[in-house]
Amino acid sequence: MFGRHRHDREGEALVEQLVTMWVRACEGASLVRVVDTVSGPTIIPPKIVDITLGPPTILVVELQPGMLPADVVDLAPRIAPHMDAWGLHVEPIGHRHVRVALLDSDPLTGTVPLLAGAGLHLGRDESGADLRIAPADLPHAVCQGVTRSGKSVWTYSLLAQLAHRPDALIAGCDPTGLLWRPLAGSRHADRLASGLVDPGAHEKVLAAVVAEMDDRIRDLPADRDTIAVSLGRPLLFVILEEYPGLLRVLDAAKTRGDDPGARVRALVSRLLAEGAKAGVRVVILAQRAEASVVGAFERAMCSLRISFRCDNRASVELLHPGAPPALADAHTAALPGIALVSRPGHPVARIRAPYIGGYPEFAAAVAA
Numbered sequence: 511m512f513g514r515h516r517h518d519r520e521g522e523a524l525v526e527q528l529v530t531m532w533v534r535a536c537e538g539a540s541l542v543r544v545v546d547t548v549s550g551p552t553i554i555p556p557k558i559v560d561i562t563l564g565p566p567t568i569l570v571v572e573l574q575p576g577m578l579p580a581d582v583v584d585l586a587p588r589i590a591p592h593m594d595a596w597g598l599h600v601e602p603i604g605h606r607h608v609r610v611a612l613l614d615s616d617p618l619t620g621t622v623p624l625l626a627g628a629g630l631h632l633g634r635d636e637s638g639a640d641l642r643i644a645p646a647d648l649p650h651a652v653c654q655g656v657t658r659s660g661k662s663v664w665t666y667s668l669l670a671q672l673a674h675r676p677d678a679l680i681a682g683c684d685p686t687g688l689l690w691r692p693l694a695g696s697r698h699a700d701r702l703a704s705g706l707v708d709p710g711a712h713e714k715v716l717a718a719v720v721a722e723m724d725d726r727i728r729d730l731p732a733d734r735d736t737i738a739v740s741l742g743r744p745l746l747f748v749i750l751e752e753y754p755g756l757l758r759v760l761d762a763a764k765t766r767g768d769d770p771g772a773r774v775r776a777l778v779s780r781l782l783a784e785g786a787k788a789g790v791r792v793v794i795l796a797q798r799a800e801a802s803v804v805g806a807f808e809r810a811m812c813s814l815r816i817s818f819r820c821d822n823r824a825s826v827e828l829l830h831p832g833a834p835p836a837l838a839d840a841h842t843a844a845l846p847g848i849a850l851v852s853r854p855g856h857p858v859a860r861i862r863a864p865y866i867g868g869y870p871e872f873a874a875a876v877a878a
């Protein structure tokens with residue numbers, strides 16, 4: 511029938527039990543193909559073709575015609591309890607099979623240390639794999655999460671990894687006034703605007719970065735459409751901390767002849783639209799990536815999207831349209847540091863962000 515990697519009697523009984531549970535769970539969750547036969551409709555669930563007893567127990571499952579791996583992912587929250595599992599980790603194998611790991615407990619419960627390495631360490635997924643992206647490969651990003659969800663800690667880890675890289679410069683706006691304090695006097699300081707005492711400082715910084723981007727594009731050799739990142743021309747990471755809050759303050763200062771919020775929006779739009787080829791990467795941070803602030807254009811430009819705990823399913827769907835509803839609902843109760851990540855070519859995934867510590871550890875890492 512199929513490979514069983516524990517050949518004792520107990521193993522045989524377990525395998526049979528798992529097959530029965532799988533069939534019932536798939537029937538209950540409607541993960542079945544219905545075929546009309548002479549004796550009436552017949553229900554056929556995806557077929558288990560291999561079982562490796564764990565923990566974690568791994569099933570290799572052949573999908574029925576018309577099914578996609580994403581169908582199993584979507585229904586996993588309904589199937590898992592009936593397989594006596596906390597959850598299922600589903601990975602496609604080719605087009606017709608999936609590997610289903612039965613998880614005893616949330617694999618993201620433990621803290622993940624920030625690990626040094628070539629790419630930026632952005633988190634660890636449910637299979638234990640670290641999500642690393644080389645700085646040059648990082649697309650524009652948007653990160654949301656309600657208060658105490660772990661957004662700041664994730665930002666601290668990102669900045670700690672960028673602060674000492676000779677091929678990266680940090681720029682941007684921090685209306686809270688805390689993020690840039692440890693970078694005072696550093697090589698990044700010229701491009702950082704902090705606090706709200708002088709809201710115009712944020713526009714000046716963004717205008718300077720846009721001017722730098724224009725210079726870089728103007729200087730592109732005839733045979734290139736993207737700049738070569740070098741120590742002389744490092745990547746420019748434009749971090750927009752609490753971007754909606756900044757825009758609210760600027761919009762409140764709007765007068766008949768002056769609209770600073772519109773100008774800042776226009777500068778950020780230019781960075782998003784043209785920055786990638788000039789070595790500019792934008793990271794938008796918000797409690798909620800509300801449509802009035804992070805509109806369709808901004809979302810389309812930010813292909814890395816990270817959501818820490820959100821207050822409701824609709825907030826999750828702002829950045830992860832098409833996420834399984836059960837996953838989006840469960841994310842409203844996520845622990846601090848646990849996020850959903852969407853990026854091109856990958857299904858939405860749960861990760862645990864690396865933990866660098868609190869503000870003192872961040873300040874020490876950035877200043878070191």
Ligand SMILES: Nc1ncnc2c1ncn2[C@@H]1O[C@H](COP(=O)(O)OP(=O)(O)OP(=O)(O)O)[C@@H](O)[C@H]1O
Nearest residue numbers: 621656657658659660661662663846847863864865
């Ligand atoms: N990756 C993580 N691993 C473990 N614990 C974490 C992680 N991220 C955050 N925490 C815990 O959650 C707390 C809140 O995190 P953080 O300050 O980053 O939230 P926040 O979303 O930025 O909230 P606020 O908007 O209020 O600043 C931290 O003090 C820490 O105890």
